Amino acid sequence: MNVEFVEIIGINVPVFLGGVFVSFLIFSFFLYFTFKKRIKTFVIFDLSVLLFFAGMVFSRLLSVIDRWSVYSEYNWAFLPVRDTGEEIFFERVLPWEVINILDGNLILWLVPIGILIGGLLVYLSSNRKIDLAFFTDSIILAVIPVQLVLSFTAILLELYYGNDSGGLDLYIDQIGEHRLNIPLIEIGAFVIGAMFIIAIYFLKSRKGLVTALYLIINGILGTLLFSNSSFVNNRELHLLISGGIIIWGIVTAVFAVIKKSEKRVNNKVSTEKTTLVEGNELIKQKVLTDIESERRGVFAVFRRIFRG
Numbered sequence: 269m270n271v272e273f274v275e276i277i278g279i280n281v282p283v284f285l286g287g288v289f290v291s292f293l294i295f296s297f298f299l300y301f302t303f304k305k306r307i308k309t310f311v312i313f314d315l316s317v318l319l320f321f322a323g324m325v326f327s328r329l330l331s332v333i334d335r336w337s338v339y340s341e342y343n344w345a346f347l348p349v350r351d352t353g354e355e356i357f358f359e360r361v362l363p364w365e366v367i368n369i370l371d372g373n374l375i376l377w378l379v380p381i382g383i384l385i386g387g388l389l390v391y392l393s394s395n396r397k398i399d400l401a402f403f404t405d406s407i408i409l410a411v412i413p414v415q416l417v418l419s420f421t422a423i424l425l426e427l428y429y430g431n432d433s434g435g436l437d438l439y440i441d442q443i444g445e446h447r448l449n450i451p452l453i454e455i456g457a458f459v460i461g462a463m464f465i466i467a468i469y470f471l472k473s474r475k476g477l478v479t480a481l482y483l484i485i486n487g488i489l490g491t492l493l494f495s496n497s498s499f500v501n502n503r504e505l506h507l508l509i510s511g512g513i514i515i516w517g518i519v520t521a522v523f524a525v526i527k528k529s530e531k532r533v534n535n536k537v538s539t540e541k542t543t544l545v546e547g548n549e550l551i552k553q554k555v556l557t558d559i560e561s562e563r564r565g566v567f568a569v570f571r572r573i574f575r576g
Contacts, residue, residue: 271283271284271372271425271427272284272425273372279370280370281370282369282370282372282374283425284372284374284376284421284422284425284427285369286421287417287418287420287421287422287424287425288324288374288376288379288418288421290417290421291379291413291414291417291418291421292316292320292414294413294414294417295316295319295320295383295410295411295413295414296312296313296316296317296320298409298410298413299312299315299316299319299406299407299410300312300313300316301410302406302407302409302410303315303406306398307398315390316410318386318390319383319386319387319390319407320379320383321386322382322383322385322386322387322389323378323379323380323381323382323383323386324369324374324379324382325382326378326379326381326382326385326386327374327375327376327378327379327382328367328369328373328374330375330378330505330509331373331374331375331378332366332373333502333505334375334500334501334502334505334506335373335501336502337501338501339366342365375494376418376419376421376422376427377415377418377419377454377486377489377490377494378509379414379418380411380414380415380418380486381486381513383407383411383414384404384407384408384411384479384482384483387403387404387407388404391403391404399475400476401475401476401479401523401524401527402475404476404478404479404520405469405475405476405477405478405479408465408469408478408479408482409466409469409478411482412462412465412466412482415458416455416458416459416462419454419455419458420455423452423455428494428497453493454489454493454494457485457489458485458486458489461481461482461485464481465478465481465482465485468481475524475527475528476520476521476523476524476527477521477524479517479520480517480518480520480521480524481517481521482517483513483514483516483517483520484513484514484517484518484521486510486513487510487511487512487513487514487515487516487517488510488514489510490506490509490510490513491507491510491511491514494506494510495507495510
């Protein structure tokens, strides 16, 4: 992972965090666009901050797990100094160094997945007045530009390169010991998939299919591309994550189809009930009309008798 740093007020900051900040602004705008008719504006802003924070935490957590062999070698301590009686050392690493993203260890492609996981947690802790499938589909619409921005950031800064994968050699150019920048392939495949995702969303097809398709596409890309990247220390971990994302997408798609089928059946039953009620009303009206006709006929006979 080729991370460049820039010094800001004496602090070394990874350059890619600029792209992360831009992606947050874009995410907030698109989240407002998708939810403005259903959620109050100030709530949307709070939601965007919370979801993006969840994405960063998820990405950072897995980044640390992936490079735990590096972090485990640190001289961890709760105090920043060590006094031996002869010397004072300031070498110790404090526990919160694990969450310090300024060290440049952040797997960008996992940020959007973390945003979606954060959305599920927010939904489960809310009043659930909005349909879950609609909620996650709308979040995906805001996540797509985030993933594009992060991918372009990785391309411009040359963050990730692929290893020679042998039979699964998907990489075109070779730079030194590594292959073409991974996000360049990822972004091409993702753009094609994003077109289908957006089309499904605006065609208002089965709710939940947008989320399902997004997850399946990212799971496949994670399996074929990112698990073969040079920055990956624990390839099995990334394959496990990618497989879990694919399974999550398939389960979401199945539930979307089942829910659509149930809705179709309920609509059919409701229509039949309505038709039955209307039919009963017609029969009732006809019976009343016949009774009224017979009543008038009887009165007409009596009138003739009395007149005769």
